[in-house]
Amino acid sequence: MHGRESAVSVLDANRRDGYTIPSATLYPFQWNWDSAFVAVGLAHVEPEAAKREVRTLLDARWENGMVPQIAFWSDAAGYFPGPEEWRVGTDRTVHADVETSGITQPPMVVPAAEYVYEVTGDEAFRDSVLPDLEAYCEWWLRERSDDGELVWVRHPWATGMDDSPAWVGPLERFDPGEVSYTRKDRKDSELAEQRPTDWDYDRYVALVRQGRELGWDEARLREESPFVVEDVLTNALFVRACESVAALSADAGDEAAAERWRAQAETTRRALSERRFDDDRGLFVSYDLAADEPLPVRSIAGLIPTLAGAPTDEQFARMRETLDEFLAYEYAAPSYVGPEMDYDRYWRGPVWLNTNWLLERGLRRMGADAEADRVRADSLRLLDREGFREYFNPETGSGRGSGRFSWSAALSLAWAA
Numbered sequence: 001m002h003g004r005e006s007a008v009s010v011l012d013a014n015r016r017d018g019y020t021i022p023s024a025t026l027y028p029f030q031w032n033w034d035s036a037f038v039a040v041g042l043a044h045v046e047p048e049a050a051k052r053e054v055r056t057l058l059d060a061r062w063e064n065g066m067v068p069q070i071a072f073w074s075d076a077a078g079y080f081p082g083p084e085e086w087r088v089g090t091d092r093t094v095h096a097d098v099e100t101s102g103i104t105q106p107p108m109v110v111p112a113a114e115y116v117y118e119v120t121g122d123e124a125f126r127d128s129v130l131p132d133l134e135a136y137c138e139w140w141l142r143e144r145s146d147d148g149e150l151v152w153v154r155h156p157w158a159t160g161m162d163d164s165p166a167w168v169g170p171l172e173r174f175d176p177g178e179v180s181y182t183r184k185d186r187k188d189s190e191l192a193e194q195r196p197t198d199w200d201y202d203r204y205v206a207l208v209r210q211g212r213e214l215g216w217d218e219a220r221l222r223e224e225s226p227f228v229v230e231d232v233l234t235n236a237l238f239v240r241a242c243e244s245v246a247a248l249s250a251d252a253g254d255e256a257a258a259e260r261w262r263a264q265a266e267t268t269r270r271a272l273s274e275r276r277f278d279d280d281r282g283l284f285v286s287y288d289l290a291a292d293e294p295l296p297v298r299s300i301a302g303l304i305p306t307l308a309g310a311p312t313d314e315q316f317a318r319m320r321e322t323l324d325e326f327l328a329y330e331y332a333a334p335s336y337v338g339p340e341m342d343y344d345r346y347w348r349g350p351v352w353l354n355t356n357w358l359l360e361r362g363l364r365r366m367g368a369d370a371e372a373d374r375v376r377a378d379s380l381r382l383l384d385r386e387g388f389r390e391y392f393n394p395e396t397g398s399g400r401g402s403g404r405f406s407w408s409a410a411l412s413l414a415w416a417a
């Protein structure tokens with residue numbers, strides 16, 4: 001019922017000019033890591049569209065190398081904050097004259113581009129995207145790393161897991177003052193219960209306004225932003241991004257670049273293992289650089305460094321105990337397990353299929369095939385039961401958030417391949 005044809009029809013319906021919007025009801029522009037997951041799925045059914053998806057996203061990249069979280073390729077109603085709120089201007093984009101948001105998202109586009117290349121073998125595609133992918137990795141190191149090892153982000157939206165309980169500490173430490181704005185994401189009362197609260201939104205908007213007031217100057221924001229966080233999911237994907245640039249460079253015959261990015265992947269992987277593993281909680285935890293303290297919560301983000309091969313054998317043995325807690329639900333794997341868990345609210349408990357896809361691949365990298373099979377099987381059960389919903393209640397399996405959600409449709413195609 002929710003098979004290949006319906007997945008393709010959702011993606012076709014959500015496709016605009018060269019890119020796919022995440023959801024026609026909630027997210028009417030191009031989002032960074034959404035497009036990356038969409039490209040992974042499209043690679044199996046519409047390879048030309050997959051390549052174009054990646055190319056279009058990279059066309060929005062800033063002159064300094066950053067690939068933005070949102071590209072506002074055309075006008076659309078129904079989303080806040082739009083370009084008039086971010087006020088980034090178009091002089092920052094390198095390939096296209098396009099308004100964007102002022103932050104990035106986890107660098108999933110880099111491994112996604114490698115994935116599309118592996119499926120299609122199109123060398124012209126590889127050569128077209130590689131300079132942008134490498135510039136993006138350079139940007140992370142130049143603008144977003146204090147030590148050349150781990151990278152940081154400066155907005156909850158940049159983590160892709162906006163209202164994760166991991167961010168409550170840093171957000172609590174600052175007073176957003178009076179922020180006036182109108183939310184557009186709560187279309188009905190049911191959705192209002194499933195979306196981040198006003199408390200969260202006040203802080204998201206205050207951080208956007210601070211960025212805009214400081215002209216999106218990275219050095220000043222590093223000093224002045226109250227939210228400067230080394231997110232473990234972002235760092236895991238950064239390791240994968242470096243590995244992908246290394247693999248694509250080697251394939252293109254550039255052994256020097258390949259060697260450099262392999263070494264960077266190793267540096268970041270080792271830093272994750274040595275500095276971001278929380279033995280008490282049995283998983284990786286993010287770090288608040290503004291307050292200089294760890295953010296010790298059990299978020300699914302803390303399991304994703306498996307994807308980077310980061311845990312030592314000893315750490316992974318400890319992680320298996322924590323993993324059991326995430327697998328104790330009817331449907332694996334909830335986005336968060338802990339005191340603030342809310343089965344229906346966004347990143348505070350529901351199962352999301354993109355983190356399941358990353359976790360499954362991480363578990364396979366660690367040789368934990370039985371657990372990986374479980375995550376895959378539960379994802380397929382949810383898709384079969386509820387269709388391409390945005391997220392799902394981990395106990396009842398009920399679909400939550402938007403319907404006809406692009407990455408859910410796309411990843412179903414990747415799982416079927």
Ligand code: 9YW
Pocket residue numbers: 022027031033034157159160161162
């Ligand atoms: C926002 C589009 C995005 C995703 C994020 C998810 C949510 C809210 O929706 O962000 O306004 O950007 O948390 O991961 O990319 O689907």
